[in-house]
Amino acid sequence: DGGITQSPKYLFRKEGQNVTLSCEQNLNHDAMYWYRQDPGQGLRLIYYSQIVNDFQKGDIAEGYSVSREKKESFPLTVTSAQKNPTAFYLCASTFGRGPTTNEKLFFGSGTQLSVL
Amino acid sequence: AQTVTQSQPEMSVQEAETVTLSCTYDTSESDYYLFWYKQPPSRQMILVIRQEAYKQQNATENRFSVNFQKAAKSFSLKISDSQLGDAAMYFCAYRQPFRVQGANSKLTFGKGITLSVRP
Numbered sequence: 001d002g003g004i005t006q007s008p009k010y011l012f013r014k015e016g017q018n019v020t021l022s023c024e025q026n027l028n029h030d031a032m033y034w035y036r037q038d039p040g041q042g043l044r045l046i047y048y049s050q051i052v053n054d055f056q057k058g059d060i061a062e063g064y065s066v067s068r069e070k071k072e073s074f075p076l077t078v079t080s081a082q083k084n085p086t087a088f089y090l091c092a093s094t095f096g097r098g099p100t101t102n103e104k105l106f107f108g109s110g111t112q113l114s115v116l
Numbered sequence: 117a118q119t120v121t122q123s124q125p126e127m128s129v130q131e132a133e134t135v136t137l138s139c140t141y142d143t144s145e146s147d148y149y150l151f152w153y154k155q156p157p158s159r160q161m162i163l164v165i166r167q168e169a170y171k172q173q174n175a176t177e178n179r180f181s182v183n184f185q186k187a188a189k190s191f192s193l194k195i196s197d198s199q200l201g202d203a204a205m206y207f208c209a210y211r212q213p214f215r216v217q218g219a220n221s222k223l224t225f226g227k228g229i230t231l232s233v234r235p
Contacts, residue, residue, distance in 0.1 A: 033222065033223070035225075040125070040227065041227060042122075042207060042225045042226055042227035042228050043207065043225040044225075045222050045223075045224075048222050058222065088159060090161065092161075092223075104163055104166070105151075105163070105223055107160065107161035109158075109159070109160055110159050110160075
């Protein structure tokens with residue numbers, strides 16, 4: 001079955017450590033997104049990519065980095081510069097630009113990141 | 117920049133009754149999509165309903181319907197015959213369609229409404 005897989009489900013970060021959250025999709029989607037969810041804050045966009053080897057900053061990109069070397073994969077690194085990384089992280093994907101009427105956003109099951 | 121506002125942080129409804137969740141948005145564009153997403157305790161995001169701005173007819177999906185007021189920039193979700201399984205957080209979201217030249221594909225969310233259903 002096609003879908004988006006996020007791993008791990010739970011992740012713990014030590015002070016000064018970089019951690020990477022994985023997001024893989026087998027839906028042949030062009031566009032992929034990373035959102036951060038804090039209680040009472042809704043979902044805020046961190047980074048997004050509309051095509052391989054290209055990505056754009058979202059509203060809260062500071063302290064995060066991404067890569068898009070393959071269409072299927074869009075990993076998110078939470079760097080030590082992100083001082084408040086504890087949150088629920090959601091990856092999503094959708095068909096990119098083109099003559100399609102299917103613009104539904106598919107979500108992964110999320111990763112809960114906590115600081116030790 | 118587009119913004120989405122959900123001013124009610126929490127709502128409660130009696131089982132089998134009807135409830136309306138409010139959402140307003142701000143945009144200078146004329147062509148866009150609006151969405152309602154449901155997030156149950158599992159935290160998996162589920163698409164409830166979608167509305168295209170150029171369509172005057174309000175979208176309906178079984179017990180879920182919207183009241184889309186384009187001029188007022190309002191997009192409320194009505195849940196009829198509420199069920200215990202409807203208890204969740206509900207997010208309103210906005211995006212431009214990809215067919216718009218130069219459209220930004222990012223989805224902008226409101227802060228969400230927590231809906232509880234009383235048995």
